Amino acid sequence: MADLFVEAAERVAAGADHHVEARALVAQMMPDEKLGCLDGDTPFWPGIVDMTGAGYREHAWPAARVERLGIPGIAFSDGPRGCVVGSATAFPVSMARGATFDPELEERVGDAIGAELAARGATYTGAVCMNLLRHPAWGRAQETYGEDPHHVGELAAAFTRGLQRHVLACMKHFALNSMENARFTVDVTVGERALHEVYLPHFKRVADEGVASVMSAYNSVNGEWCGENRTLLITILREEWGWDGFVTSDFIFGLRDPAKSVGAGLNIEMPFRQLRATALPGALDDGSVAEADVDARVAETVATLLRFWPVIEGPPPDVGVVASVAHRRLAREVAQRSIVLLRNDGQLLPVDPASLRRVAVVGSLATVANLGDGGSSDVHPTEVVTPLDGLRAGLGGVEVVHTDGDLSVVDGADLVVVVVGLTKADEGEYLDGTAAAALAPLFPPADDPVVGRGAELPEFTRHPSPAPAEERMAPGGDRRTLRLHPEDENLIAAVAARNPNTVVVVMGGSAVVMPWVEAVPATLLVWYPGMEGGHALADVLTGRAEPGGRLPFAIPSDESHLVPFDPDGTRVTYGLFHGQWLLDQHEREPVFPFGFGLGYTDFEVIEARVEAVGPDWLVEATVANVGPRAGSTVVQVYAGLPASHYERPRRRLVGFARVELVPGEERTVALRCSLDGLRVREAGGWVTEPGHYHLDVGLQANDPDRVELSVDI
Secondary structure, eight states: OTTHHHHHHHHHHTTOOHHHHHHHHHHTSOHHHHHHTTBBSEEHHHHHHHHHTTGGGTSOEEESOBGGGTBOOEEEEOOTTSOOSSBOOOOOOHHHHHTTTOHHHHHHHHHHHHHHHHHTTOSEEEEEEOOOOSSTTOTTGGGSOOSOHHHHHHHHHHHHHHHTTTSEEEEEEETTOOOSTTTTTOEEEEOHHHIIIIISHHHHHHHHTTOSEEEEOSSEETTEEGGGOHIIIIIIIIIISOOOSEEEOOTTTSOSOHHHHHHHTOOBBOSEEOHHHHHHHHHHHHTSSOHHHHHHHHHHHHHHHHHTHHHHHSOOOOGGGTTOHHHHHHHHHHHHHHOEEEEEGGGOOSOOGGGOSEEEEESGGGGSOOOSOSSTTOOBOSOOOOHHHHHHHHTTTSEEEEESSOGGGGTTOSEEEEEEEOOTTTSBOOOOHHHHHHTGGGSOOTTOTTTSTTSOOOOOOOOOOSSOGGGSOOOOBOOSOSSOOHHHHHHHHHHHHHOSSEEEEEEOSSOOOOTTGGGSSEEEEOOSOOTTHHHHHHHHHHTSSOOOOOOSSOBOSSGGGSOOOOTTOSEEEEOSOOHHHHHHHTTOOOSBOTTOOBOSSOEEEEEEEEEEETTEEEEEEEEEEOSSSOEEEEEEEEEEOTTOSSOOOSOEEEEEEEEEEOTTOEEEEEEEEESGGGOEEETTEEEOOOSEEEEEEESSTTOTTOEEEEEEO
């Protein structure tokens, strides 16, 4: 019997229908085996003790295994910025990678993280975090790619392609999950247009890419908890989009009504045997759960496993791939390409190390291994190159001095680097103790014979983390302000007043409002730059690498120009406008627009043209490097319908491409731009509004030097 799944998988590989084969396997299951596929394989009480100790970072979490039939189930581990099990390569956070505007690079990151996950025993990962950045104060902003649906979708699709060479990927959190402190309690009200035109297109893009799984969100949408929201999980995902995969809940608090969740389309409650394990046997007996729904949910999971059997059954990479030289080199490259140069007055950067005698590095964050959130996405490399480490290594014989407080060291320095910003204490995943206590009724009885304290843990292959348990969590949560800490702003002002050759390096996971930015000649946004971030910073400051990043969001002059954001709100309405779109709507100029970033050379879009190619537009843009150095830029295409009968963004991003050129070189870049993002959702369907559409081809949103095109539909 244990060979039945393998035999079915071989038939699927030879062309058999995976749904037919899955239903045949489900028909051979015993009732308890079916119910066992609807939740995690780990009993709740032993599991929660293990997870809140070291277990989350020491092993993958199994679910849906049926040993009698050979069904392998899944082994979950997280991974937005690296494998969280054991030690691993810590890449720059997803927002940093969004700033690269480089799907090919992100696919390589996905391949690397997927390989490390597989080497650590995982077959399934929740690494594809892709909720839209509605407001930069969101605590987990660093885990997504930006504020624009098209941009987020392209990066997340590339990441999925890379991951799924090695493991099954899960996109999350579905849907409208962009508040952290109130994530267990908030209800998001959203209309049909905003839901489908703004907050779901990027999810559909990744669904179309073939992602294996979806994780539902903690919050509710239009009054229904996401883990039991039939509109999201069946009507949209399966019936409208035709998506073929399985849905897991977010961990522990991901559903409230176990019986309802089965009929609503949730396949697996994660990560424990919890609500469903204690409630579903009785629910089947009294008819509140239909056996046909149980069979359907199990068959959807098994069908996905059959389809991905070549990935699951392949030999895992050797453990030597974890934090390998190649992966560390990739982490450094990504960090270089993600750094955004916001200001470079007087061409202070890059600096020639040969011209430097003494460099002063100021700020406590210069010596901190500042990798980002301390929650579920936390990664523990064996080594981290801090900004100070990187500058000392990259500047050779130059004297590099550091201070946290004595500013006399900046006097007479040839260059001053001020490192300021945020840490996992300021933003990140947040566990509200009060809200969690209120959800205690979701915990099963401690004396339950199946999931209680007396139950046994499965056998795990453990990979101990190099970090002590007490270092794993930090306060995190949503930010109350987009400003830096007052002491950071004061430090910037004090240093700039003493030395004109000041570079401010800002660390963090999202937008920072910078009222001080024009008082310093150079500002870099380096994000949470991963384990090689210090080397990447030195590479960029010295010009060994260019600052390749472009902003994946707009930075306003005042945060009041953005949508309202209440971290403690229990009700919120999501509309059609946020970020750059909202600034455009109110005709407010951002300090730095979406897509903005300086380099060490200059580019121009010389000319562009557009033609219809099937249902899409093909835009061909000729770009020239008119500056003194080799470098790269991001060509961006925005489109809108000024005379629209509908309220809509003035311009939406419809295409982008990174191009690298040497001085004097010109190249024509072809961008295939889908019209899908310009359609209007109405009465359950899509409307392509006829009219005279305007296209802007430039190097940032509302580029003053853009090439303007038009198309009639």
